[in-house]
Amino acid sequence: MLTIEKAAWDVMVAHAEATYPNECCGVMLGKGKTVTRAKALDNTYEGAQEDRYEIRPEDLLAADREARKDGLDIVGIFHSHPxxxxxxxxxDLENSCPWYSFVVLSILKGKFDNAGSFLPNAEQTEAPEEELIWPKS
Ligand SMILES: [Zn+2]
Structure with a gap:
């Protein structure tokens, strides 16, 4: 089960809606399976961004440094599906890694609709869904 706190959730939804109709991406920071902070990152995919995202490795490293400085870890990666x-x-599975939770936000006509969190296996052959708790407001 992954729990996302309101401050982080608001950043994720705002970023996903602002980048619509493109896909957005970012990192989720926190402790264990609780996300307390989210950081929007640039989608650096050079093709059509409506159905694909890419994260710069340097951005992920910088987020990791920021997390550690504040005693947090990178809990996962989020991106949107416009x-x-x-x-x-x-x-998503091909570009995943097994040590993060991957949260996908469905954005319909520019507005948040639904979300899911997935845990890819080491072989990148499947990613079972895990329970996801976000603030309903
Ligand atoms: Zn996706």
Missing amino acids: DCAAYFSKT
């Missing part, structure tokens, strides 16, 4: 359900796609 006008598409909150599922984990084949591309």
Whole structure:
């Protein structure tokens, strides 16, 4: 189970809605399975960003440094699916890594609709969904 606190959740939803109709991405920081802070990152994918995202490795390293400085860890990665359900796609699986939770936000017509969190296995062959708690407001 992954729990996202309100301050982090607000950043994630705002970023996903602001970048619509493109996909957004970012990191979730916190402790254990609780996300207390989220950081929006640039989608650096050079093709059509409606259905793909890429994170600069340097951005991830910088986020990791920031997390450690404040006694936090990178808990996971989030990205959005514009006008598409909150599922984990084949591309998502291919670009995943097994030590993070991957949260997908479904944005329909520019507004947040739903979210899911996925835990890819080491072989990158499947990513079972885990329970996701976010502030309902
Ligand atoms: Zn995706």
